[in-house]
Amino acid sequence: MGFAELWDALLPLGRDAATGGYRRYSFTKADMACREWFASAAAQRGMRASTDRNGNLWAWWDVPGGLGGQAAGPGSPSAAPGAAIVTGSHLDSVPDGGAFDGPLGVVSAFAAIDQLRTRGFTPVRPVAVAAFCEEEGARFGLACLGSRLLTGAVQPAAARELRDGDGVTLAEAMAGAGLDPDGLGADEELLASVGAVVELHIEQGSALDGLGAAVGIAEGIWPHGRWRLDFTGRADHAGTTRLADRRDPMLPFAAAVLEARQAASAHGALATFGKVAAVPGAANAISSAVTAWLDARAPDQSALDRTVGQIEAAARRAADVQGVEVGVRRESFTPPVEFDPALRARLAAALAAQGMQAPVLPTGAGHDAGVLAARLPSAMLFVRNPTGVSHSPAEHAEPADCEAGVAALAAVLAELAGR
Numbered sequence: 012m013g014f015a016e017l018w019d020a021l022l023p024l025g026r027d028a029a030t031g032g033y034r035r036y037s038f039t040k041a042d043m044a045c046r047e048w049f050a051s052a053a054a055q056r057g058m059r060a061s062t063d064r065n066g067n068l069w070a071w072w073d074v075p076g077g078l079g080g081q082a083a084g085p086g087s088p089s090a091a092p093g094a095a096i097v098t099g100s101h102l103d104s105v106p107d108g109g110a111f112d113g114p115l116g117v118v119s120a121f122a123a124i125d126q127l128r129t130r131g132f133t134p135v136r137p138v139a140v141a142a143f144c145e146e147e148g149a150r151f152g153l154a155c156l157g158s159r160l161l162t163g164a165v166q167p168a169a170a171r172e173l174r175d176g177d178g179v180t181l182a183e184a185m186a187g188a189g190l191d192p193d194g195l196g197a198d199e200e201l202l203a204s205v206g207a208v209v210e211l212h213i214e215q216g217s218a219l220d221g222l223g224a225a226v227g228i229a230e231g232i233w234p235h236g237r238w239r240l241d242f243t244g245r246a247d248h249a250g251t252t253r254l255a256d257r258r259d260p261m262l263p264f265a266a267a268v269l270e271a272r273q274a275a276s277a278h279g280a281l282a283t284f285g286k287v288a289a290v291p292g293a294a295n296a297i298s299s300a301v302t303a304w305l306d307a308r309a310p311d312q313s314a315l316d317r318t319v320g321q322i323e324a325a326a327r328r329a330a331d332v333q334g335v336e337v338g339v340r341r342e343s344f345t346p347p348v349e350f351d352p353a354l355r356a357r358l359a360a361a362l363a364a365q366g367m368q369a370p371v372l373p374t375g376a377g378h379d380a381g382v383l384a385a386r387l388p389s390a391m392l393f394v395r396n397p398t399g400v401s402h403s404p405a406e407h408a409e410p411a412d413c414e415a416g417v418a419a420l421a422a423v424l425a426e427l428a429g430r
């Protein structure tokens with residue numbers, strides 16, 4: 012069994028027929044279908060599958076006979092501390108996301124294990140494939156929710172109360188999926204059993220293409236976050252309300268959007284308003300409220316702070332002029348991440364031994380490996396994306412590059428789990 016078979020089985024799940032994009036939101040029908048796909052991929056390989064207390068999926072390739080004669084792998088009380096090697100990524104998507112962001116890492120993980128087994132490789136450490144829950148934050152607004160809960164970076168009580176666009180809480184959605192929301196929280200036993208994490212992911216940029224390389228190694232992740240801006244004005248008639256009498260929340264929102272571009276450009280950052288909701292949303296009425304989400308990322312903390320500060324100041328200034336109230340709340344934040352230098356060096360050496368030269372790249376994209384890096388030695392492999400497009404149905408990687416990614420991951424797992 013290989014990459015293509017796994018990939019083809021996953022491909023139709025949660026794809027919107029009209030856009031060709033994916034809508035795999037946590038605990039929806041599409042997500043549950045992806046979870047079943049994961050369970051069946053594990054079962055086909057005789058891997059022990061489980062869902063952890065935070066809704067993350069795990070499939071374990073246990074060490075034959077156990078470590079030192081003991082059964083191995085979390086969930087088993089005798090798992091040797093720090094032994095396990097974890098790979099994988101996520102299966103959820105942004106609205107109308109591409110096929111590769113997340114799934115490529117999960118499919119490649121199973122395919123790399125197939126390759127190692129075909130070669131007769133026997134691990135001396137347990138290897139786990141993980142699929143982390145709500146990585147994109149598309150349903151509950153907090154990116155990397157599953158890995159943040161696992162590592163204790165978010166409090167379970169706050170997480171339980173997160174709501175989706177229809178007002179459904181995470182606790183309700185989990186319960187609806189047959190999971191116990193009271194179990195949410197840091198899983199120290201699981202964390203203690205892991206020695207290293209390697210997430211493979213499609214590159215969300217075209218640096219590898221420019222360098223002529225199929226596979227790269229991540230250096231680190233820019234600090235980034237999401238801010239929610241609530242502009243509250245007064246609903247009124249579009250055809251009769253004099254301009255001077257309006258309290259239109261759309262105007263300070265527009266000022267914030269324009270400032271986002273200016274500030275990002277001034278500070279070498281990225282700032283995006285990709286989601287906005289106007290209430291009540293009538294073409295012939297001034298809105299009573301506008302809620303918008305700012306995604307901002309920068310190479311360092313100071314550039315990020317200055318970018319967001321400048322946008323917030325512009326929003327407040329414009330709101331003042333228009334008689335509009337504005338509230339700004341940070342919904343999620345990930346500090347700068349530098350992936351473990353020693354682990355990166357082992358990845359580079361394992362790839363070089365296969366004749367693969369893997370360039371080292373920073374990224375502005377968030378990943379579970381970046382969250383896990385706060386607690387565990389973590390690293391990432393990137394697979395070439397010829398156009399660089401991501402978070403879009405147009406996202407693409409060539410089959411040959413996906414195969415190169417699987418070969419690279421197999422080499423890395425052989426290095427990490429082989430001694």
Ligand code: GLV
Nearest residue numbers: 147375376377378
């Ligand atoms: C995850 O894809 C992110 O960087 O938003």
Ligand code: MN
Nearest residue numbers: 105112147402
């Ligand atoms: Mn993504």
Ligand code: MN
Nearest residue numbers: 112113146212
């Ligand atoms: Mn991703």
